[in-house]
Amino acid sequence: MKTVLANTSMKSALAQQSALKPKAGLGKMALVSTLILTSLVDVFSILVIYLLVNTSASQEVTLQGEIELPTAxxxxxxxxxxxxxxxxxxxFLNDQLIPANELLKTLEEYAAQDTSELRTLIIQADRRSxxxxxxxxxLSAARTGFHRVRFAVIKAGS
Amino acid sequence: MKRKEKLDFEINLLPVISMLAVCIAFLLLSTVWIHLASLDITQAHGTESSSEEQNKKTLFITFEESGRLNLEVKDSQGKSHFNRRATQLNQAEASLKEALASVEQLNSAIVRPHASTAYENLIIVMDQARKQAIQEIGVAPL
Incomplete structure (x- = not known):
């Protein structure tokens, strides 16, 4: 009684592909081991879809500087x-340092560029300030027509 | 004599897996895990008519220098409907619930921070007010 190994031919894939002298095991079964890749592809697909959705839901405003925002x-x-x-x-207004005495004037310039009725100002400040x-x-925001003011916070739980 | 060629129906998944692995690695590095949100405040811009605000009740939340809160509900004629003084910050939620329970149609609040009030405490109070479904929240500058 011959063993399975004796009845099978262990051959390399490269040797089989050779055009000059292909080495194929004659009269012996080929031992082929395959991996089931379908579940791996499924997992990878789900991961990619989740990360894509997570990335697209992120905001346009990014946090910069050494500021620790409060949570809400x-x-x-x-x-x-x-x-x-x-x-x-x-x-800093749009990442440009503004002297305190020029804040009102700078906000007026930005307000002149934005003709919408409810201009939006997003304030990022450290929670300890x-x-x-x-x-x-x-005060400057109210005077220059920025009636919609948003305080940037970190959503609790994230 | 023509040899019949065997058709291979197997799909080679290795390039697909390689591509997915690259996508995952890129997205993991580029994804922002901290979610920024905002607490909105409304600033008056002088277009509201006085007739609309005739019976409007507003909750005034005033910060003391010690950090305690004074809550008072007044209508447009200055009449006080609710008053709670020297509330601790951690009791703000309970006091807000009490104010809303005792006064009907309370939908606006104005927070008056002290100069030394920490920004974090201001956000806490605003968050609590939002939690109690107060939609219009304003912050009074110094």
């Missing part, structure tokens, strides 16, 4: 708008 639960989806960042080293630093920004 009952939030709205953040939409595009003029981003104002309050940092230790100054006020005091309201005294933010008050001039709110």
């Amino acid at each position: 639960v009952n939030t709205s989806v953040i939409e595009a708008g003029l981003v104002l960042r309050l940092q230790q080293d100054g006020i 005091q309201f005294a630093e933010m008050s001039p920004v709110l």
Whole structure:
């Protein structure tokens, strides 16, 4: 009684493909082992679809600078708008450092470019900062027609 | 004599798997896992008519220097309908519920922070107000 190994031919795929002298096991069964790749493809497809959906749902506004935003639960989806960042080293409007005494003038310039009725200002500030630093920004926003002000927060649970 | 060629019906999945693996690696590196959201406030821009605000009740949330809160509901004529003083921040939710239960049609609030109020505490109060379904929230500058 011959063993399975004795009845099978172990041959390399490259040797079989040779055009000059193909080495095929004559009269012996080929031992072929295959992997079931269907489930692997399924898992990969699900992962890709999940990551694609997660990426597309992300906001246009990104967090920059060394700011630790506060967290909140009952939030709205953040939409595009003029981003104002309050940092230790100054006020940044669309990533440009603005001196405090020129904030009103700069906001007026931005307001002149945006002709929509409800201009949007997104404020990013560190959670430890005091309201005294933010008050001039709110005043300037109200004076220049930015009636919709959004405080950027991190949605709790993310 | 023509040799009949065997047709191979097997699909080679290796390139598909390679491509999916590359996509996964790229998306894992580029995905943002922190979700930014926003808390909206409304600022008055002078277009509301006085007749609309005749019976409008507004909740005023005032921060003291000590960090405690004073909650008061007033109508447009200045009459007080609810008053709760020196509330701790962690009791803000309970006080807000009490204010909403005692006053009908309360849909707007104005937060008056102190200069030393931490931004985080302001957000906490606004978040609690949103949780109680107060839609119009304003922040009064100093």
